[in-house]
Amino acid sequence: MIVLNHHHLYYFWVVAREGSIAKACGKLYLAQPTISAQIIQLEKSLGKKLFEREKKKLILTEDGRLVLEYADAIFNTAQELLDAVHDRPSPRVMRVQLGIVDQVSKQVAQMLLREIYRFRPDAQVTVFEGALEPMLAQLKSHATDLVLSNIEVPIEAAADYEKVEIGALSIIFVASPALARQVRAFPGDLTKIPLLLPTRASPVWAGVERYLNERKITPSISGEIQDVELLRLLTIDGMGAAPLNPLTVKEDLRSRRLVRLGRGPGDVKDPVWLVSPKRHRLNPIAQHLLRNFRLRM
Structure with missing residues (x-):
């Protein structure tokens, strides 16, 4: 010993x-x-x-x-x-280290942080943002307590982590008003405008590819963007149409910076997970989120 x-x-x-x-x-x-x-x-x-x-x-x-x-x-x-x-008051400050994969909607991350401060108003939160792989390495070394991800943990690494799906966001196609005017028949007219996609690690990429292939649509892909906020901004700038969840573009649709194209694809989802290391001692805030936090649209 x-x-x-x-x-x-x-x-x-x-x-x-x-x-x-x-x-x-x-x-x-x-x-x-x-x-x-x-x-x-x-x-x-x-x-x-x-x-x-x-x-x-x-x-x-x-x-x-x-x-x-x-x-x-x-x-x-x-x-x-x-x-x-010595009878001195000492309110315990609860700290939590949170990793957020950069393809996760900022609005989802904001909802998670709101829940943390609702549960523990005195919480001290450290947020890291980046790709999934380094986030998982930080979880494994216990440098991070919890990771918010919309990318599946690789099968070869799954034995080291536990995950809870907290929701699956629907996906819609959106474009700037100028580009949207070129889409008279959806989804066929997606071939007439450039298309921006998330990177291939995202489940949304695979879902959109399947949706388009089933309908024999071959659009012009002008970019694959990892950061969802950058993808949104490029779409507002008219660089292409993009598949995004309604939560991310809620204010843009309301202000008409973006326009929804058609009614599909109903079967393409953006799932979101909370990922934790497989260990007995979990941070109390992380434990609360895993048990209680779910996306409610």
Whole structure:
């Protein structure tokens, strides 16, 4: 059994929070070599490298981020213990690290954040945005508590994660008013205007391809855009028609910046999942969202 030296862990915690050993020296009133030696001892006892040097900066490794998460819990709890013993009020701040895949509608992300603050008004939320693969890596290393995604977790990685479908948004074709005037017969006239699509990783891409192939429609694809907000803006600018969910374009349709084309495709959906790591100890906010948060249109 490894006996963890809490002094070593504390010095690591301060350095990680301050961002450098030099800044930690001022907090700890210790010399730089002393602090460096303590961190080296912690790395040796754990058998893991916790920091990498990058352009004179200390960057946490994946193992370092995991250790920091537990160190946060340990030392924040210790402070609460001291406050309780001395009868000092100490309202616990609940933190959650949230990853959002960049193809998810910003309106869906906004709804999720509203639910977090409704559940815990004092919550401190950190939001990361990007592609699914790095988000899953952060989940696996426990640097992130939960990921909001509209892309399916790859089969080969599914054993490491749990997912809950929180909704499936319908998809409609929209275009700027000028482009929409060229579409008299939907969906056949989609061949007369350029079409913008999400990238192929998105279930929407596959659904739209199936919808068009079944009707023997071969449109001119002018772009595949990963970021849903950029896809929306390019559509408003008249760069092409696009398949988007009504939640994303609700205000654009109301203001006539965009126009809906026809009534289809009813069978193309944009599913949204919450993805969590397979582990016993879940962040309480993440646990609440997995159990209770669902999209209601």
